[in-house]
Amino acid sequence: MASTIPSRTRTYRLPKNEGIQSLVLMEGPVSQPKADEVLVKVHAVSLNYRDLLIASGIYARSFQLNITPASDMSCTIISLGSDVKGWQLGECVCASFCLDHVFGDATLETLDTALGGAVDGVLTEYRVFPAYSLARAPANLTHVEASTLPCAAVTAYNALLGPRPIAKASGAEVIITSSSNEKLELAKKLGAKHGINYKTHPEWEKEVLKITNGQGVDHVIEVGGPGTFDKSIASVRLQGNIYVIGIVAGINEVSNVPTKVLRKGINVRGVLVGPRSSFEDMNRLIEVNDVKPAVSKVFSFEQAKEAYEFLQAQKYVGKVVIQVAQD
Template sequence: MALPTTQKQWLIQGTGKGFETLVYQDAPVPQPGDNDVLVKLQGASINYRDLIIPQGKYPFPLNLPIVAGSDGAGTVVAVGRNVTKWKPGDKVLTLFNQGHQSGAVDVKAAHTGLGGCIDGTLRQYGVFNENGVVAMPKNLDFVEAASLACAALTSWNALYGLKRLEKGQTVLVQGTGGVSLFALQFAKAAGATVIATTSTAEKAEVLKNLGADHVINYREDPNWGETARKLTPGEEGVDHIIEVGGEGTMTQSLKAIKMEGVISIIGFLGGAHPKDSILEALSHVCVIRGVYVGSRVQLEEMCKEIEKHDIHPVIDKTVFTLEKAKEAYEYMWAQKHFGKIGIKIE
C-alpha cells in the first residue's frame, strides 16, 4: 500500500500565549532513516505537561517549534534498512525520552523528550528510532496503550525505579489523576495495600472499585497524613507515597511516610513552594525523590506486567479526535476529566 505524502499535525509555535500557539496544519509525512521506523499513529493521550508547555511554564528543555504530544501508539508501516527489531504491522507505543534507554536519566536523555525537544505524537505519522518504541501490551487498544507513555511509566518508576515495591507493603496515592490511578493499579497487582486520598464521595467510590483498600477524604480530614499512618501495620507508616500535590500535600505526606520509605515527587498541582524544609527528609529518615518518567527497559517491564495482569488504563469517557486536540487541552485544563484523556487518530 502506498503511503500518503502529507499528513495533519499539531505544532507548538511558541510559548506564553496559552493554547493559541497550537496550530493544526498540513505537513509532509516524514521518511525513516536507516535506523528508524515510520509509525502510523492511531492513539494519543494528553498530559498536564502538554498543557503547560504552550503556556511557558514547563521546567524542562524545549526546542520550539515542535509537534506536540509525548504519548502515542500505532502500527509500524515502514522500517529503515538497518532495522531488525521491527517489521511493518507491529503494534508499538512511544518512549517519552527517546534517549533514556536504561539506568538513571541524565542531561543528554532529558533533551530527547517527545513533544518538547523532538517532534511528538499529535500527528498521523511519526518517525522514531527503532529503540524509541516498544511493543504494545496485547490486551490494550491504541488509545489505552498511548496513555502509558508518560503517566504510567512515571508511576512504575516511582514504585520500582529506586526501591522496589514488595508484596504486603503500603502505597499512598493522591487524587484521581492518571499517575495516581496507574500507581493504584500497579500496587494492587503487586499485592500491596493502597491508601488513596480524594475530595468527593463519588471519586472515593471509583477508587474503591479500582481496588483501593482505604480512601480518605482530605477535605473532611485535613490531617490525613496521621490518619494514613494509623492504617498501616503497627502504625509505622507508608512505604511508598505518590506525591502529586506539592505545596498543598507535602506536610501530610511527611506525616504518613515510614522510616526508610520513599516519597516520589511527580507533580505540584497544589503549588511548588512547600513550607517544609528538605531537612525533613532527615528528621523523618525517608527518601524524597523527584521522578522524570522512565527508561525503555522500565517501559518494557511495565508493559509485560500490564499484559500479565490484564490491567486497563482509566480513560475519560470523552475521547477526542486529532482535529479536536485543542479542545482536549481545554477540557483537561478545566479539570473536567477523570483518568487519562484519549485521542483517536485516523
C-alpha cells in the same frame, strides 16, 4: 501486508506558548525513515498535565517554540529503514518518553530528547522514530489504552517497581486522595482500598495515620510537589519512601523539608519517567496481569483543543485521549 504510505500529514503545533488557544493544526510532508528509523501511523495520543504547562509556556524544563506537543501515543509501523532489525510492518508500538533513554539512569543528553518539549511530540498523524526508541504495546490493550502508558504509567512503574518494588499488582494496600467522592469511588473499583477526600479532610495526613494505626505508609507517590510535601512527610512511616513525580499543587515553603526528612530517615526520590527497558518490563506485567488503564474520555483528532480544555478542567478520572485514527 504493507500499508499505503501517504505523502502528507496533519500535525498540531504551538507557534506560541500562550495557552490552549495557541494550538494550531497544520499540514506538511511525511518524513521518510532513515536506515535506522521507522515510520509509524499514530492511532491515539493521551495528554498529561505537562502538556498544559508547555502550552502555557511555564514548563520547568526547556522546550522549543513551534513544537508538536504531547509525549504519549500508540501507533502501528508502516515503513522500515533499510537497517532496522527486529520490527515488522503492522506491529503496534509506543515510543519512549525520552527517545534516547534506552536503559539505566537519565542523563542531560537523554532529557534533551523528551517528546513534546525538547523535540517534536506525537500529536500528529504520521511520524518517524529511531527504531531503538520503540517498545511493543501490550497485546491485551487497544491503541487508546496503550497510548496512556509512556509517561504516567512508566513513571508510576519506575517509582513503585524501582529499587524497592511495591504496587497493587504486587499485593500493596492502596490509599488514594482526591477532592471528589465520585473519583474516590471509581479509584476503589480500580483497586484502591481506602479513599480520602482532601476537601472534606484538609489534614488528610491525619486520616492516613488513622488508617495505618499511627505508623504511616511505606510509600508515597507525591504528585503535588512543594504544595503538599509536608503532608507527605507526615504520612510516611519512619524510613519510608517518597517518590516525587509532579507539581500539580503549586509552590509552598519547603525550607524545613531537609530537617523533617532527616528526622524520619525518609528516602526521597525524584522520578524522571523511565527508560525504554522499564517500559518493556511494565508492558510484560500489564499483559500477564491483564491490567487495563483507566480512560476518562476520548476526543477526535479535530477536537484536540477540547481535549486540552477537558484536561484543564480536572473533572476527569483516568486519562484523556485523542483518537487520531481508528484501530
